[in-house]
Amino acid sequence: MCAKALILTNPRARQGDDDLDPVLEVLQSSGIDAITRPLDKIDEIPRSIATHRDSIDRIVIGGGDGTLNACIKSVMESGLPLGILPMGTANDLARTLQIPFDIRDAARVVADGRIKHIDIGVVNDTYFFNAASIGLAVKVTRTLNPETKKKWGGLSYPIAFLRAFRENRSFSAEVTCDGRTDIFRSIQITVGNGRHYGRGMAIREDAEIDDHLLHCYSLEPQSFWDLVKAAPSIFKGTFGNRDRVSLMEGRKIDILTAKSMAIDIDGELIGRTPAHFSIKPAALPVIVPKET
Numbered sequence: 001m002c003a004k005a006l007i008l009t010n011p012r013a014r015q016g017d018d019d020l021d022p023v024l025e026v027l028q029s030s031g032i033d034a035i036t037r038p039l040d041k042i043d044e045i046p047r048s049i050a051t052h053r054d055s056i057d058r059i060v061i062g063g064g065d066g067t068l069n070a071c072i073k074s075v076m077e078s079g080l081p082l083g084i085l086p087m088g089t090a091n092d093l094a095r096t097l098q099i100p101f102d103i104r105d106a107a108r109v110v111a112d113g114r115i116k117h118i119d120i121g122v123v124n125d126t127y128f129f130n131a132a133s134i135g136l137a138v139k140v141t142r143t144l145n146p147e148t149k150k151k152w153g154g155l156s157y158p159i160a161f162l163r164a165f166r167e168n169r170s171f172s173a174e175v176t177c178d179g180r181t182d183i184f185r186s187i188q189i190t191v192g193n194g195r196h197y198g199r200g201m202a203i204r205e206d207a208e209i210d211d212h213l214l215h216c217y218s219l220e221p222q223s224f225w226d227l228v229k230a231a232p233s234i235f236k237g238t239f240g241n242r243d244r245v246s247l248m249e250g251r252k253i254d255i256l257t258a259k260s261m262a263i264d265i266d267g268e269l270i271g272r273t274p275a276h277f278s279i280k281p282a283a284l285p286v287i288v289p290k291e292t
């Protein structure tokens with residue numbers, strides 16, 4: 001079978017309506033044919049992959065992290081490697097895997113990269129690549145909308161954060177990590193599979209998407225200005241001021257809240273607590289740059 005890629009794109013992603021000609025030129029110059037399919041609905045992904053599965057040797061998704069999460073199960077079932085064209089707003093999975101944001105350079109990775117088997121996070125039977133949160137991140141997601149993200153791009157996130165912080169309330173949570181239980185008063189709990197989430201934030205500075213671990217933190221209630229002062233360490237995942245944050249890592253994490261709370265999974269509100277987290281190690285082959 002000759003090399004052939006199925007390219008699925010989400011036109012509603014921030015750059016989803018970009019011209020794919022540069023991508024096709026790169027692939028063709030490397031001897032790779034391509035089938036392109038724009039998605040009217042995300043739920044078309046399983047059918048498209050099933051239709052072409054026997055005639056392709058790689059699946060390429062053009063979109064953001066939400067589109068990529070929607071394809072996890074179908075790509076895993078296909079057994080084919082995943083190529084990524086970062087065309088969303090955050091593109092955190094691409095950032096973690098060091099895939100370039102320039103679409104032509106990303107296409108070169110699809111054509112000439114190497115295969116890396118990465119872990120998949122699971123929360124309440126929903127797969128995810130990057131991170132899932134309860135608390136403040138949910139408020140941010142509710143404030144954001146596709147039109148805002150498309151108009152303001154990266155600026156949409158700090159704008160949404162400022163609005164969300166004013167409305168956010170602290171909560172109590174019982175967190176069990178690999179059998180150890182702690183009770184926290186928190187404004188946000190985040191559990192990460194890869195390194196990056198939330199448009200470049202790091203769940204932990206040394207987290208890897210193939211380390212077979214979930215990394216978790218809980219932020220204690222604090223003033224807006226205290227949070228601003230802590231922002232650099234939160235963004236980088238260094239967490240130098242540990243008295244305002246609790247850190248955990250393990251392969252199974254359960255979170256129970258007094259009242260059921262919404263869960264943000266890579267920018268999409270999917271499910272509610274109680275949240276049961278686990279990890280599928282080395283579950284998905286992804287095409288990454290050779291030098292990484």
